[in-house]
Amino acid sequence: MGVGPLIRGRLLHLSRQEHVLLLTQHHIISDGWSSGILINELGSLYSAFSQGLADPLPALTIQYPDYAAWQKNWLQGERLQGQINFWKTSLAGAPGLLELPGSGPRPALQSYAGSHVDVALSAELSTALKQLSQRHGTTLFMTLLAGWSVLLSRLSGQTDIVVGTPVANRQHGELEHLIGFFVNTLALRVRLEDNPSVSALLAQVRTVAVDAFAHQDLPFERVVEAINPVRAMSHSPLFQVMLAWNNTPSGGELSLPGLTLEELVDVDTTAQFDLTLSLSETGERIDGTLQYASELFDRATIERMVQQLHMVLGGMVGDERQCVAHLPLLAAAERSRILVEFNPEPVAPAVPCALVHRCFEAQAARRPDAIALSFGDRQLGYGELNARANQVAHHLIGLGVRPDDRVAICLERGIEMLVGVLGILKAGAAYVPLDPAYPADRLAYVLEDSEPLALLTQADCRASLPVHRLPVLVLDLAQDLAMLARYASVNPDAQASALEGHHLAYVIYTSGSTGMPKGVMVEHRNVARLMGTTEAQFGFDEHDVWTLFHSFAFDFSVWEIWGALAYGGRLVIVPALCARSPQEFYALLCRERVTVLNQTPTAFRQLIAAQSEQEHALRFIIFGGEALELHTLAPWTRRNDPQRTQLINMYGITEITVHATSRTITQADIDEGLGSVIGTALPDLRMYVLDA
Numbered sequence: 001m002g003v004g005p006l007i008r009g010r011l012l013h014l015s016r017q018e019h020v021l022l023l024t025q026h027h028i029i030s031d032g033w034s035s036g037i038l039i040n041e042l043g044s045l046y047s048a049f050s051q052g053l054a055d056p057l058p059a060l061t062i063q064y065p066d067y068a069a070w071q072k073n074w075l076q077g078e079r080l081q082g083q084i085n086f087w088k089t090s091l092a093g094a095p096g097l098l099e100l101p102g103s104g105p106r107p108a109l110q111s112y113a114g115s116h117v118d119v120a121l122s123a124e125l126s127t128a129l130k131q132l133s134q135r136h137g138t139t140l141f142m143t144l145l146a147g148w149s150v151l152l153s154r155l156s157g158q159t160d161i162v163v164g165t166p167v168a169n170r171q172h173g174e175l176e177h178l179i180g181f182f183v184n185t186l187a188l189r190v191r192l193e194d195n196p197s198v199s200a201l202l203a204q205v206r207t208v209a210v211d212a213f214a215h216q217d218l219p220f221e222r223v224v225e226a227i228n229p230v231r232a233m234s235h236s237p238l239f240q241v242m243l244a245w246n247n248t249p250s251g252g253e254l255s256l257p258g259l260t261l262e263e264l265v266d267v268d269t270t271a272q273f274d275l276t277l278s279l280s281e282t283g284e285r286i287d288g289t290l291q292y293a294s295e296l297f298d299r300a301t302i303e304r305m306v307q308q309l310h311m312v313l314g315g316m317v318g319d320e321r322q323c324v325a326h327l328p329l330l331a332a333a334e335r336s337r338i339l340v341e342f343n344p345e346p347v348a349p350a351v352p353c354a355l356v357h358r359c360f361e362a363q364a365a366r367r368p369d370a371i372a373l374s375f376g377d378r379q380l381g382y383g384e385l386n387a388r389a390n391q392v393a394h395h396l397i398g399l400g401v402r403p404d405d406r407v408a409i410c411l412e413r414g415i416e417m418l419v420g421v422l423g424i425l426k427a428g429a430a431y432v433p434l435d436p437a438y439p440a441d442r443l444a445y446v447l448e449d450s451e452p453l454a455l456l457t458q459a460d461c462r463a464s465l466p467v468h469r470l471p472v473l474v475l476d477l478a479q480d481l482a483m484l485a486r487y488a489s490v491n492p493d494a495q496a497s498a499l500e501g502h503h504l505a506y507v508i509y510t511s512g513s514t515g516m517p518k519g520v521m522v523e524h525r526n527v528a529r530l531m532g533t534t535e536a537q538f539g540f541d542e543h544d545v546w547t548l549f550h551s552f553a554f555d556f557s558v559w560e561i562w563g564a565l566a567y568g569g570r571l572v573i574v575p576a577l578c579a580r581s582p583q584e585f586y587a588l589l590c591r592e593r594v595t596v597l598n599q600t601p602t603a604f605r606q607l608i609a610a611q612s613e614q615e616h617a618l619r620f621i622i623f624g625g626e627a628l629e630l631h632t633l634a635p636w637t638r639r640n641d642p643q644r645t646q647l648i649n650m651y652g653i654t655e656i657t658v659h660a661t662s663r664t665i666t667q668a669d670i671d672e673g674l675g676s677v678i679g680t681a682l683p684d685l686r687m688y689v690l691d692a
Helices: 032-050 064-074 077-090 123-136 140-156 198-214 220-227 299-318 332-341 356-366 382-398 415-426 440-449 478-485 524-538 556-565 582-591 601-610 630-639 667-672
Strands: 007-013 019-025 114-120 160-167 184-191 241-245 275-282 285-293 371-375 378-381 406-410 430-433 454-457 472-474 504-511 517-523 545-548 570-573 596-599 620-623 646-651 661-665
Touching (some): 077 198, 077 220, 114 299, 123 140, 123 198, 123 285, 123 299, 140 160, 140 198, 140 275, 140 299, 184 198, 356 382, 356 524, 371 382, 371 415, 382 415, 382 478, 406 415, 415 430, 415 570, 440 504, 472 478, 504 524, 517 524, 524 556, 545 556, 545 596, 556 570, 556 596, 582 601, 596 601, 601 630
Parallel strands (some): 160 241, 241 275, 371 570, 406 430, 406 454, 454 472, 545 570, 596 620, 620 646
Antiparallel strands (some): 007 019, 160 184, 275 285, 371 378
């Protein structure tokens, strides 16, 4: 730009009868309005010169430097401050980022790569939108802004929407025939917090637009400077979505005497913003394009967004009294696809044991000498584990523990922890896990909130627990162990305690929305159905070796414990120090011949980096606990056959018992680099995405 030219023309000679004229100009000297002027003037000049006539264009009354000087002199003092104050007030407290659901995470640096899809409203809908606008005293632009804002709000879950729009900024007649960059950008803020009706929203948008157009003289860069938002290289300031209504004079069809002309349309592969909806009137219809940042959205997502825009606009003209949160988003076919095709009739799983510990007891009776637990150099068989857990259960029953009572348990990782958990369940109570690594105030809160009838712990943990008056059983204290040895080692009679599947199995505390931990109460039948409904997919059996990698206060541990013990497999309890060392943990996986590994994506990324030449025996790696970005698995599949070791992504929350969906990850998934794909509902569930 320093040496120019800022506009240039090239005539390409393809043949004697065919030429291509290329006109290139920098946006700094031209805008959309200017393009129409340029085409008209080019046609007039060619027509005149080809006939030997003089330049037919009238002299301009002003030049662009005259406008620049006028604007500088006019926009100062109180007038300038008034415009600044307007925009600072209008955009005070507005969100800095509109977070729309996309196809992947937002990159730290925009690439401006983009594409577009066509938008074409039917003549009927276009006419209805014009009539709606007339009834409410709005322009078509204002009505479309209202509908676009509703869609953005519904998709993002945000109710404070800022949309950018370009304005020609040629209010003075002298500027109409001048080529130059006059366009300005306005940030229009639409508030949907109170769920207004369509009529109320149109009134709001009309006011917003009229006020903004009255203050359009302040250049957008001065608005940004005045508001001084938090800046980031990942997105544009103030807004990331545009609505461009093209009502500027067109140059029409270029006509040159003696020539047949055809416009060559260049494919635009850039996107300045996340989304730019560009619309205009063409005859009786409204049409245009939706341009999108291809690093944020895929084409299918944008095509679906266009369909949803049709539905919102159709809902607006169908009932202008309707609240905007109730406007339809889904066409009938898509609604059926989501509600029916994606959600076949649930299949109730075969549940051999309504009480989860009964599955373990069956394995103990069938294979008492098989190893149930490994921890370092210690091992415990199914029969001995069952006997020790029974003694704990009889002790708790003697304390008066009954179904749905809670028993707190605070132990370090180890065999005693599993003895305690099983003993509590066998007594008919629900276990409340207290991880000794948690802060003292959290342990105190859970201990008070859960109202347990007793506490199981060990000597090292007991001193760190808050003062309480609960009966305490210390599972590594010689005196307590001697006392337990006097109890029977046979299974307690569940019928005598009236213990059934609807009674509580555990209460796990999660981070509550209020900031306080929230206790989630899960019943035996919930755990039993989880294992039953996944049995056909995984086929777990006595040959499997699992790791108890996660804290027993995290519900991923429920899946790890019962995936092993309900099927007669071996559970390797991972020492705390080993769990924190990816190298040591990978060595443990190979040494113990672990076949089923459960990991959060974060932990697995560290494990990938630590993989050595040692051969592992993994047949399943199951992800959960956080979003899995599929592209992060590429280093693993480069060294490991995904056919030999299946990669499974599962999604769920504590309230629905660990897992609700499942997706087997293929190499194609990883190569495509799709975001986080959670798969489909487990066979006994239906899943819906609710617009909350």
